[in-house]
Amino acid sequence: MGRTEYYHDPSAPKANTLIPASNLLVADDRGAILLQRRRDTGQWALPGGAQDIGESPAQCAIRECEEETGVIAEVTGFLGxxxxxxxxxxxxxxxxxxxxxxxxxxxxxxxAPRVNDESDGVEWVLPDHLDDFDIHTSMRQQIGLYLRGEYPYLG
Known part of the structure; x- marks a missing residue:
């Protein structure tokens, strides 16, 4: 299924759903951040997706991370x-x-990082190299808040 993202675009269509989703910003001991390249947009993003009935938002974030990247992670904090x-x-x-x-x-x-049906690339990216990747504005916001220590964000 294809998708188009509109970010502060006055020509965006009117929303007809609101689905709870969770992301997981995973950082390794070097400070590198785990990113996946989405097959549906070609952009790099934090692993994440829609929450399933019967799971908590944190469980969703952990599941989506493993499904989309192959990396098993634990939650250590709340970004926002x-x-x-x-x-x-x-x-x-x-x-x-x-x-x-x-x-x-x-x-x-x-x-271990691996590609799958949703991701055609998985990389550990050091903060100094983030500008080398096409990352959607909304993901940049989340990564930036993390790197600046400006969390939790309650927007």
Whole structure:
């Protein structure tokens, strides 16, 4: 399923759903951040996705991280709540979502980076090299808050 992201774009379609999702910003002992390249947009992002019934937001973040990157991580902190009504994601099936993400901070405890159906690239990226990657503005916001120590964000 394809998707188009609109960020503070007045031509964005009107949202018709609000789905809880969780992200996990995983940093290793060197300070490198785990990123995945999304197959549906080609952009690099933190691992994350929609929460399933029966799981907590933190469990969702851990599951999505392993599914999308192959890295098993534990939650070590809370980054924030991100729900910008002007960040819209339109899917080819007609679903149009308003952003709603609960983001956590994590540390790797197992697994190894691997590609899959959702990600065609997985990299550990040192902060000095983030500008070499096409990262969506919303992900940049979350990474920037983490790097500056400006969390938890309750936007």
């Amino acid at each position: 709540v991100f729900s910008d009504p002007r960040h819209i994601v339109a899917y080819t099936d007609g679903e149009i979502r308003q952003q709603f993400e609960v983001a956590y901070i994590g540390h790797p405890i197992g697994g």
